Amino acid sequence: MKFGRLRFVIILALLASNLLVGVLSLYFLRSMEERYTVLFDRSVPLINNLRTLTRELGSVQRLARRISDPQNETDWPALLPQMEQGSRNAKQHVTEISSMELIKDDKHVATMLETGRIYDSRVLEFLALARAKRISEANQHNIDVLRPTYDLYMDSLDNVANYVEREGNDLRARYAQESRWFSGLLLAVAGWPLLAVIVLMIVMGVLVIGLLAAVFFPRLFTAKTVPV
Known part of the structure; x- marks a missing residue:
């Protein structure tokens, strides 16, 4: 009689442990899925926006080189508005990037905004020289001022992109460590x-x-x- 009761208790304990393992596994899988979804939603759009901003700034700089070439004088009426619009788009884009949740409080963002502000002012100076048809001065301004500022701007964008990459790697490493710990816990409960x-x-x-x-x-x- 006592053996039958003990066997009944053991069976109940096995059922309870299996149910506990199942519930914990479901909870952990849903938690990890939500975490990776948040990581994806925060990191991927930001990386795409940084790529888009880099492409826009590269287009602005190429237009500056074309405008400062006297051989393209016939194209100036079309190139000048394109460069101005491209600079305006990049300025709006960098403002949107700086407000994104993942990086809005990072020190590299402040550097990016400051460098972007300086670059925008240099672009306006270049456009003013070009509209005044002071092409030689515009060309010299592009070489001595605009291009070096552009390089600094690109460096600041690279720092932001590297920061995003490090944050993503750190989060993935932490999730992997938590997964190993939880797997050991489940193994202990199941065994x-x-x-x-x-x-x-x-x-x-x-x-x-x-x-x-x-x-x-x-x-x-x-x-x-x-x-x-």
Whole structure:
């Protein structure tokens, strides 16, 4: 009767442990899915926006080189508005990037905004020289001022992109570590019957060894009397 009751308790414990493992696994998988979704939604659009901004700034700089070439004088009426519009688009784009959740408080963003502000002012100076048809001065301004500022701007964008990449790698590493820890926990919960059997076998082995020792070596268990 007692054995049947014990067997019933063991079966209930096995069912409960299996249910617990299933619930914990489902919860952890949903949690990891949500985390990776958030990571994807925060990182990928930001990287795409940085690429778009880099492309826009490259277009502005190429237009500056074309405008400062006297051989393209017939194209100036079309090139000047294109460069101005491209600079305006880049300025709006960098403002949107700086407000994105992942990087809005990072120090590299402040550098990017400051460098972008300087570059925009240099673009306006270049356009003013070009509209005044002071092409030689515009060309010299492009070489001495605009292009170096553009290079600094690109460096600041690279720093932001590197920061985003590091943040993504750090989060993935942390998620992987949590996954390994949780897998070990599930293994411990799922393997408790085996651990219980091992402990029971150890206890039984100790009892058997003690019993055999008591039978074959009774002197070991005989209390020594102290003579008066």
